[in-house]
Each structure stands twice: as C-alpha cells, then as structure tokens.
Amino acid sequence: SQPIDLRLPTPGCYADPIKAGIDADAVFDGMTEHLFFTLGKLATSASLRDLYMALSYAVRDRLMTRYLASQEAIRAKPHKTVAYFSAEFLIGPQLNNNLLNLGIQEEAEEAVKRFGIESLNDILEVEEEPGLGNGGLGRLAACYMESLASLQVPAIGYGIRYEFGIFNQIIRDGWQIEVTDKWLKGGWPWELPQPDESCFVGFGGRTENYIDDQGNYRSRWIPSEHAIGVPHDIPILGYRVNNCDRLRLWRADATESFDFYAFNIGDYYGAVEEKVASETISKVLYPNDGTDEGRRLRLKQQHFFVSCSLQDMIRSLETRNIPVEQFSENWTVQLNDTHPAIAVAELMRLLIDNHHFEWDQAWDITNRSVAYTNHTLLPEALEKWDLNLFKSLLPRHLELIYEINKRFLQQVRLRYPGNDLILRKLSIIDEEGSKAVRMAHLATIGAHNVNGVAALHSDLIKRQLMPEFADLWPEKFTNVTNGVTPRRWVALSNPELASLLDQEIGSNWITNMDLLTQLEEKENDSNFLDVFGATKLLGKRKLAGYIHRQTGILVDPSTLFDVQVKRIHQYKRQHLNALQIIAQYLRIKNGTAHSIAPRTVIFGGKAAPGYLMAKLMIRFINGIAEVVNADPDMDGKLRVVFLPDYNVKLGEQVYSATDLSEQISTAGKEASGTGNMKFAMNGALTIGTLDGANVEIRDRVGKENFFLFGKTESEIMKLRKNGYDPKQYIEKSPELSEAIRLIELGHFSNGDNELFRPLLNSLTGYDPFFVMADFDDYLLAQDRVSKAWQNHKEWNRMALLNTARSGFFSSDRSIREYCSSIWKVNPLEVEITCNIN
Ligand code: C3B
Structure with missing residues (x-):
C-alpha cells in the first residue's frame, strides 16, 4: 500500500501536530495542556476526574494521526470495507484499552505520577463506561470491532448513540432497582461529533406513483415526519498497528430546532413537541436481552440508524467518485441479529427510488452486500412487527417487502409445487393471527449468508429454526463460532x-x-x-x-x-x-x-x-x-x-x-x-x-x-x-x-x-x-x-x-473466518511515514 506523507499540506495529507514518539514527557505535556486549555483547570487544583479527562484527551490526540491516515488510505485506494450494523455496542472503558493498543501504559503511569497520583489505576477507576448494549450481543460487536482494527481490516461499526444506556442496577432489600444511566453527564472524551455528515431520515406518511422526466413509472415515499442523524465517531485503534477503525453512532436531532409557525401562533408546547419526539429516537436503549417487545419506538430506532448508515455508505462512494453500482465491491454489511434487518428493504428503496436502479440490479447489489448473523433460537426473541404498525411507520418499505416476498414465494412455488404449508411457513408475512412482518425471514431472504454463533447453534438453525430455508439454500447457512478479544x-x-x-x-x-x-x-x-x-x-x-x-x-x-x-x-x-x-x-x-x-x-x-x-x-x-x-x-x-x-x-x-x-x-x-x-x-x-x-x-x-x-x-x-x-x-x-x-x-x-x-x-x-x-x-x-x-x-x-x-x-480467529468466508475482505495495512517514530 501507498505510504501516506502526513507532512504535506496538500489534499490527502496532514501535518501531524503530535510528537509521536510517545514518552512520559509527551503524555505529561499533553495532559498539562488539556487541563489548562480544554478543562480550564490548573494542575494544582485538578481532581481525579479532571486528570482522567486530561489523560483521555492527550491519548485521543495520539490516535488522530492513525485515525485520519486510516480514512485516507481508503480514500486513496478503494478497498472493500466492513460495515458492522448493530443496535448495540458494549465497548466498555476506553482509556486503558487505547493505552494498551498504543503501547504506552508505562508512559502514562509515569506521567500521572508527576501529578502526585499513586497509580494509573486510580485514574482508570474514574472512567464511566457507555452501556450501549444489554449483554452478549453488544459485547460481541465491541470485541469484533477491536479485532477488525487489530487485523488491519477497514471497518465501520454503525449503531445508535443512546443518551441513556443500560440502566444502573442497585440492590435494595434484595431487589433490583433500576437507575437511569447518565453516562454523558460529565462529558465523554472519546467521541468526535461530525454534524457536517448528518443524514435525514423519514417516518410515516404515504407513498405515491409518478412519471419521471424520461417517462418512467416510479414510486416514492412522502414521509410525514423527519429526524436528523448526527454521527458521533469513536476511534477504534488496533493493537500496535496504525489501523484505526471507526464506530459511527447516530444521535437523533429534530429537523428544525422547533416549529416557528406553531410558535408564532402561540403554541409553544406544540412547537417543542415535535422536536422532543424526534430526539426521543436515540434517547434510550431497550433494556431487554433476547426478548422482543414490538414497540413502535424500537422500530423507529432500527430504521433510523440503518437508514443513516446506508445513506452514509452510498455518500462515501459518491464522494470518492465510485459508481453506486459498485456498492457491493466496496461494502459488506453484517447484520448483528435482526435488529438492523430493515436494511434489506432500505437499501432496495435507496437504490430503486433515489438512484433509479432496476429491481433485479438493486436486488443483486443488496443480496451480494448483506449477510445476517442469528444470535438466538428463543421464540420470544425473534422479531416480528405488527403489520399495521409497520405500515404506518414505513409504508414504502412494506410495499418493497411485499414485492420481495412475492418474488421469493414464486421461487418456493417452483421448488415445492402445490405445497401451501411451506409457503405460509416461509413467507415474510406471518398470516397466523394478527398479521406481522417476520424480520428473520426478511434477513434470511435478503442476505447471501446466514450464520449462527457456535457449531451447535448453527446446526440447530438448520435443523429446527429454519429447516425449509436450509433445504432451499443449503450453502447459505454457515457457522462462525464467537470469540472474544x-x-x-x-x-x-x-x-x-x-x-x-x-x-x-x-x-x-x-x-x-x-x-x-x-x-x-x-x-x-x-x-x-x-x-x-x-x-x-x-x-x-x-x-x-x-x-x-x-x-x-x-x-x-x-x-x-x-x-x-x-x-x-x-x-x-x-x-x-x-x-x-x-x-x-x-x-x-x-x-x-x-x-x-x-x-x-x-x-x-x-x-x-x-x-x-x-x-x-x-x-x-x-x-x-x-x-x-x-x-x-x-x-x-x-x-x-x-x-x-x-x-x-x-x-x-x-x-x-x-x-x-x-x-x-x-x-x-x-x-x-x-x-x-x-x-x-x-x-x-x-x-x-x-x-x-x-x-x-x-x-x-x-x-x-x-x-x-x-x-x-x-x-x-x-x-x-x-x-x-x-x-x-x-x-x-x-x-x-x-x-x-x-x-x-x-x-x-x-x-x-x-x-x-x-x-x-x-x-x-x-x-x-x-x-x-x-x-x-x-x-x-x-x-x-x-x-x-x-x-x-x-x-x-x-x-x-x-x-x-x-x-x-480469540475474536481474531472469528474475524478471520468472517473475512475469508463471508465478507471476502482483505487487510489494508496503514502506513505512516512522517512524524511518527
Ligand atoms: C446473545 C446470546 O444469548 C449469546 O448466547 C451469544 O453468545 C451472544 O448473543 C453473542 O452471539 N444474544 C444477546 O445478547 N441478545 C440477543 N438479542 C440475542 C442473543
């Protein structure tokens, strides 16, 4: 790969302001500067929390060259990138992990001692973790991001920046009491808001057909509400490498700060209401582990982050002058359970309605790009959305899902003539009782690969959960046993x-x-x-x-x-x-x-x-x-x-x-x-x-x-x-x-x-x-x-x-398996030629 010269102030190159031979002096100086300029504190009056913040900022500074060089490497030379879609990322404390991966734990220990702190541990203790996940599934996503970076694989984790993560638990009289998790309250030093890269997302409304300038029949969605997704990026540095991937979490903002018309006619509360409703989308993580509640706001969250992420990915092709036709050569999307499964319909919508692709080409792109990981067989965890709810929130997506389903069931009919039972079993629409959209079916049909997370589990997916699907597409069903970093x-x-x-x-x-x-x-x-x-x-x-x-x-x-x-x-x-x-x-x-x-x-x-x-x-x-x-x-x-x-x-x-x-x-x-x-x-x-x-x-x-x-x-x-x-x-x-x-x-x-x-x-x-x-x-x-x-x-x-x-x-082994057998991506070594010694 092409070494990137960071000294030149020409496009694509950066001056690296950080003396990167990171010794204790450099860490100490960085802390002193941040105490003074960022936190407005003198070293003499700094609390442990101030020192934690100062050290974190000093360390974050030292990630930036790698972070920018990693993005630059992709810009300079197109390379297939993993987009890991997950409603949860349980990343844990960041400071010590970054020190470890940079290789400067000892330097940091020495630097903090100069502030009169006995041990680095006292500072690490202060860090509050972002609880943006429930349990295994969210933590797996975090281990995978770390392994991707360590294996030098270009990757972005896409998810939601919940304002309140998983609740804090206290025990009173033997009972669990839930307390709101205010992880952002003291400021969180590891994220970089990127408001310039915000995206619009629609909800509700109706669809309409129209004839475009060339005389083509087209459909479009006229949403009744919008929200803005503002990306907040967290650098994920690999272990002792220059590759620094990104976790891009979306925060929902209102489209206008509030409705001035309503405000001017004296309806102040009404004016603020819609703003509050939009911003509710990323307010709180649903605290259920492996159970599905089927709530409207949850579906909104899912569509919100999926739509922002797919738009972001398409935009990144466009800014690099890569035709959208080449989406699947440049991106591979992994769905972490069915929470992001709406991606199948949303990618189709973006390609067909916005980019005017024909159905077959759009489907081909979608199917080549998307893969799905199943994480549970428990019936109560398999997401199903009430059809009316779904229709009221995502009417255009429902039309597309009907079309996907129609074409799919036609295939099933050819394969199993006259077998109505199998049609009912495999349909994306559950017709038993009140109608519902089965997200696992949408994901399975839309994806080119479906994997379980341990050998026994993957086997049970084929034998018990989806035997008919496995019969239809035996090569689609695979196993990647989980791993941890x-x-x-x-x-x-x-x-x-x-x-x-x-x-x-x-x-x-x-x-x-x-x-x-x-x-x-x-x-x-x-x-x-x-x-x-x-x-x-x-x-x-x-x-x-x-x-x-x-x-x-x-x-x-x-x-x-x-x-x-x-x-x-x-x-x-x-x-x-x-x-x-x-x-x-x-x-x-x-x-x-x-x-x-x-x-x-x-x-x-x-x-x-x-x-x-x-x-x-x-x-x-x-x-x-x-x-x-x-x-x-x-x-x-x-x-x-x-x-x-x-x-x-x-x-x-x-x-x-x-x-x-x-x-x-x-x-x-x-x-x-x-x-x-x-x-x-x-x-x-x-x-x-x-x-x-x-x-x-x-x-x-x-x-x-x-x-x-x-x-x-x-x-x-x-x-x-x-x-x-x-x-x-x-x-x-x-x-x-x-x-x-x-x-x-x-x-x-x-x-x-x-x-x-x-x-x-x-x-x-x-x-x-x-x-x-x-x-x-x-x-x-x-x-x-x-x-x-x-x-x-x-x-x-x-x-x-x-x-x-x-x-x-080790999650390194799991990630290697995903890379070679599902994603078909290779590492991209990031080299830095200046100022880093
Ligand atoms: C969990 C499963 O319950 C675990 O067995 C598994 O190890 C992890 O996922 C990671 O694959 N899981 C979860 O935490 N949340 C869900 N909604 C479904 C599965």
Missing part, C-alpha cells in the same frame, strides 16, 4: 497472567493466541503451576477487596471462587445454581458435608425491568445470601455474593479472579455464550451443559478438564415430547425435595412463604427450562468440583490447560 480480556484485565505469559512464551500470544499451546509443556512443572496459581490468587484478592467495599461481605480469597455472571434469565438457570447452594447449605447444617470445598459463590447480572421472574430470581439469590452469610456454621465453608451492577468494567475484575465458571443453561438455549470463553482463557474451569460454545470449549480444553453435566439438547427434546413432569424428578431427589421444602417454609424470605411462590410454581409446575431434570446431575458435578479442589496442584494443572487451549476463542 484477548487484548481486553487477558492483557488488560489480567496483567499478572499476561506478564507471566510474556515471560514464558514471549508476547506474541496477544495477537496469536494459538501460541498459548506452548504452555502445555508446563503442565507438570510444579513450580510453574504454583506461579500460575499465584496470579489467580492476586486477582481473587483484588476482587475480595471490591466485594467488601461494595457489599460489606468479607470473603476469603483462598476459597473456591465459583462465579455466574451474565444477564438474569430463566434459560440461563441462575436458579439451578441457587438451589444447589441450598443443598450445600443443608449438608453443612446436617453435618453431612464431608468433602465439600469451601466456596464463595458469586453472581452478577441485570434482569430486564419488565421480566418479573428474573427479578424474583435476584431476590431469591439475595435471600439465600442473607441466610448463609449470617450463619456462623457457614463460616469458612460457604459465602454467597450478589455483585450489583455487573458491566464490562466489573467483568474485567471478575474473569481473572474466577476458579469455576458456571455455564449451566438448558441445552439448546444459549446460542453461544462468550463469558464462557473469557473464563477459560483466564484459567477457570467450567461446570457446564452441552450448550452453545461450551461444546467446543470442552472439545478443545479436553473433557477431563471440564465438569460436564445435564441433559443434551436431544434428550431435552425427547423429554418435552413425551410430557415432562418435574414432580417426578423432585420425588426421586431427597436433597432437591428438602431444598424446595425449605424455600416453601419461607426460610430464605424471613418466614414469608408467599414471596418465592411464583418461582416455585414455575419450577415444580411445568419447569420450562428443565431445572428439576438436571438438578441431581448438577449436584454430582459440583461434588466432582469439590473433590478436584482438594488437590490444588491438579486443579492448577487443569486450569493451565484451559488457558493453553483456549486460543481458538
């Missing part, structure tokens, strides 16, 4: 382990996780195992301190840290874990707990505010924690902690401090899981079912280094078919019966025997997630865990093998 999830969050790895195998593991297999040579090296175990203990000590500060609970870092952190969901079965704790509690009380490992069981996760059963599960865990932690018989044996407000930042403390990773979803329900991968990389052993990526984790780390339990997906299917009765399992299990009896008595609810009734009724009545069916086997697996813990050396050996064999779960 080792930069954030090992190098950054587990510095002790990272430096041990650097010492033992050199630092290349950070970009080539397969090198970790070299650690296998150490599996019988007793000294090394001790050192490896000691890094874990350091993490546990830190977490113990945090737990004490947050909850007042004292936990012993030498106990087994048994952790389940993830969104609270019945299918994830936190209640199975809770019941197991009760069984262990009873054993200790009854004096039958002979060889159980002393444990600290830690939970973390948010429940969707409207998901009452999940909220009750949190209350349940806290009820158990209260009883267990107050009972002197449990001292040194059992502690239960619910960590409030689990988020990316807290995750960084948790994964490195965990001995046992709980991955206990009902088989067939968890599409992949990604926490499971973070734990394994950090040397936690997994207790888990054969679900999602657990299957592949177990295959790789070795079945002897994984605590397997539970029914398989096909056994669960069989149970369901033959009429599952949880009561049979309860009767057969004395420990389970006893645990349930204790809950019924109100033992964990201060004598209130109604509080947990809904939970008990669900579990003992129809038990939709087979908790009762898996309980005994789970308890046996936990006994194996206890036994393994007795032999520390052996435990550490197993833990080491987990780390050593987890390289496959």
